[in-house]
Amino acid sequence: xxxxxxxxxxxxxxxxxxxxxxxxxxxxxxxxxxxxxxxxxxxxxxxxxxxxxxxxxxxxxxxxxxxxxxxxxxxxxxxxxxxxxxxxxxxxxxxxxxxxxxxxxxxxxxxxxxxxxxxxxxxxxxxxxxxxxxxxxxxxxxxxxxxxxxxxxxxxxxxxxxxxxxxxxxxxxxxxxxxxxxxxxxxxxxxxxxxxxxxxxxxxxxxxxxxxxxxxxxxxxxxxxxxxxxxxxxxxxxxxxxxxxxxxxxxxx
Amino acid sequence: xxxxxxxxxxxxxxxxxxxxxxxxxxxxxxxxxxxxxxxxxxxxxxxxxxxxxxxxxxxxxxxxxxxxxxxxxxxxxxxxxxxxxxxxxxxxxxxxxxxxxxxxxxxxxxxxxxxxxxxxxxxxxxxxxxxxxxxxxxxxxxxxxxxxxxxxxxxxxxxxxxxxxxxxxxxxxxxxxxxxxxxxxxxxxxxxxxxxxxxxxxxxxxxxxxxxxxxxxxxxxxxxxxxxxxxxxxxxxxxxxxxxxxxxxxxxxxxxxxxxxxxxxxxxxxxxxxxxxxxxxxxxxxxxxxxxxxxxxxxxxxxxxxxxxxxxxxxxxxxxxxxxxxxxxxxxxxxxxxxxxxxxxxxxxxxxxxxxxxxxxxxxxxxxxxxxxxxxxxxxxxxxxxxxxxxxxxxxxxxxxxxxxxxxxxxxxxxxxxxxxxxxxxxxxxxxxxxxxxxxxxxxxxxxxxxxxxxxxxxxxxxxxxxxxxxxxxxxxxxxxxxxxxxxxxxxx
Numbered sequence: 001x002x003x004x005x006x007x008x009x010x011x012x013x014x015x016x017x018x019x020x021x022x023x024x025x026x027x028x029x030x031x032x033x034x035x036x037x038x039x040x041x042x043x044x045x046x047x048x049x050x051x052x053x054x055x056x057x058x059x060x061x062x063x064x065x066x067x068x069x070x071x072x073x074x075x076x077x078x079x080x081x082x083x084x085x086x087x088x089x090x091x092x093x094x095x096x097x098x099x100x101x102x103x104x105x106x107x108x109x110x111x112x113x114x115x116x117x118x119x120x121x122x123x124x125x126x127x128x129x130x131x132x133x134x135x136x137x138x139x140x141x142x143x144x145x146x147x148x149x150x151x152x153x154x155x156x157x158x159x160x161x162x163x164x165x166x167x168x169x170x171x172x173x174x175x176x177x178x179x180x181x182x183x184x185x186x187x188x189x190x191x192x193x194x195x196x197x198x199x200x201x202x203x204x205x206x207x208x209x210x211x212x213x214x215x216x217x218x219x220x221x222x223x224x225x226x227x228x229x230x231x232x233x234x235x236x237x238x239x240x241x242x243x244x245x246x247x248x249x250x251x252x253x
Numbered sequence: 254x255x256x257x258x259x260x261x262x263x264x265x266x267x268x269x270x271x272x273x274x275x276x277x278x279x280x281x282x283x284x285x286x287x288x289x290x291x292x293x294x295x296x297x298x299x300x301x302x303x304x305x306x307x308x309x310x311x312x313x314x315x316x317x318x319x320x321x322x323x324x325x326x327x328x329x330x331x332x333x334x335x336x337x338x339x340x341x342x343x344x345x346x347x348x349x350x351x352x353x354x355x356x357x358x359x360x361x362x363x364x365x366x367x368x369x370x371x372x373x374x375x376x377x378x379x380x381x382x383x384x385x386x387x388x389x390x391x392x393x394x395x396x397x398x399x400x401x402x403x404x405x406x407x408x409x410x411x412x413x414x415x416x417x418x419x420x421x422x423x424x425x426x427x428x429x430x431x432x433x434x435x436x437x438x439x440x441x442x443x444x445x446x447x448x449x450x451x452x453x454x455x456x457x458x459x460x461x462x463x464x465x466x467x468x469x470x471x472x473x474x475x476x477x478x479x480x481x482x483x484x485x486x487x488x489x490x491x492x493x494x495x496x497x498x499x500x501x502x503x504x505x506x507x508x509x510x511x512x513x514x515x516x517x518x519x520x521x522x523x524x525x526x527x528x529x530x531x532x533x534x535x536x537x538x539x540x541x542x543x544x545x546x547x548x549x550x551x552x553x554x555x556x557x558x559x560x561x562x563x564x565x566x567x568x569x570x571x572x573x574x575x576x577x578x579x580x581x582x583x584x585x586x587x588x589x590x591x592x593x594x595x596x597x598x599x600x601x602x603x604x605x606x607x608x609x610x611x612x613x614x615x616x617x618x619x620x621x622x623x624x625x626x627x628x629x630x631x632x633x634x635x636x637x638x639x640x641x642x643x644x645x646x647x648x649x650x651x652x653x654x655x656x657x658x659x660x661x662x663x664x665x666x667x668x669x670x671x672x673x674x675x676x677x678x679x680x681x682x683x684x685x686x687x688x689x690x691x692x693x694x695x696x697x698x699x700x701x702x703x704x705x706x707x708x709x710x711x712x713x714x715x716x717x718x719x720x721x722x723x724x725x726x727x728x729x730x731x732x733x734x735x736x737x738x739x740x741x742x743x744x745x746x
Binding site: 050151 | 654
């Protein structure tokens, strides 16, 4: 469980988070939604210690994330960013296994884990020796996901993982990710500005605006009982959300 | 290897410092100034010592008077040939009596050991035919011959103790006196356009063109007697050997030896060898080092100088660059200081080193080290700072500690700029190292310096061409290293 308690964060004159309290449930996918600058990425960056809150606290499973234990925590958190953040000087295998190599896992264990992950994200084995620049955008995100999962983290944080992909590739990867999250059963926190995508992945959607949570609930809650006019505006600006809801309803029933 | 050993030995000797007493079997270090006569004398001193079984090394063409005298005072050389006029008027407090001079020399740990016998002073001279035809033999005779045409080197025209003082002293009537270049002046005298000009008494042209020197019959010119200055700490044995040179070199003989080098193109070593043969009344075969061996030696010295200073700069520059990238305020300070060092002209930096570190390998290497720092620090720092933020953050988020991030991610990503910085430093270093010869560090600068002195283009090229080739070679090897080190990815980026 990832817990934010009255977390505030200011960047110069801008209050990015204004006393946010939020619980991301264990073994569930939570989607953080909202327009650019609403504070959704800042929440992820606080969880992995790329930023520290001005006030309030972040804790994981009742243990507070602070500077003393952050390196340990990072190894239990997988973090994926929009462009993948793959190291251009390392090939796919080296990118994925870097942290395990650094922790001196034995070679057989590394190889086994690598193979598992490659199958999990459906990456062809021929890609293993390629450099990131030799991969397609979709493959890069798959590799990035493998790297995040290498140490078998409790929590997976994804910051607009599909944001830079074209629609076809994006749809394929969306489907694969939904399957994957279900199979893993991990705590996942995903940042997106696409409400349809959020609904596809997550049981709990958190809509933010100007550093505050406007509404938290299921996709149906947001669509059917918006807590503020802004929620309706945000939903209506993105067509397709209802179709997703309908599709999910169809598959689940 | 031999060069390396010698360089290491002399470095060790220099590092041992001024206070160190010479070990019993340490070679006597002979110095010479950067002009032909001084180099010949240095070679004569060295060979005389060696012929008597006293080991000696000759650090040739160290620079000017100041450099030599300071090196002697600080024990970096043991002996060199100086002129009494220079000593009394430039090096010691002026206008003191002989007892005071001796006292001052003693306090500096320096002694006048031996008078060589000749004097290298200003003289007036004319062509042989003119002297014979007009029975002109002394300066005072000019007083009654206003029609004699005078022309002097520009320096002599302008010196306070030059023509204006001479004219007053001898009450000379000539007023239409031309100032011109030294070389032109004696050509004009030979061709008959001028009758009398100034020379140094040991100028090679005097013997070669049979010029007649006018006697300074009223003793206007101060004595520039050649003497050997030694450290007071020089061994009695070496002192006894050097005493053999007392009074053995006449002015004409010195002039002939100068002519043999500057006009006939013989080496100082050869000319000195012939002299020492006569001194010892024996004939021996001069050991002439071949050109190839010479160039090999310069190459060894140059490589050692550049290699050592560059290696030290890399060892210090990389960590400084890394710290500068992590701590911005420290970075600005370091880059500022290194930038200031870089703006000091290389010649000036070398000269600044002399009072601190003396002459030879160490000060030159330190100066080159300082010069090599900036490109390395700057490129390391900017290379690290230019790494895209998402990559840095990905590395942090993976749970790598700061050292692992540096080793596994940041330095590999900054390889290109870091290598480029080292390459720049290396090329600058190799070029600048040619100036090291000015303070006795040897290398390719040595033949360049000698070539300039002797106006010998071939010799200049002997230093300049290998230095340029070495710089190119280093550049190519760095390109090779870069191709080898960098994976496919960020080579093109």
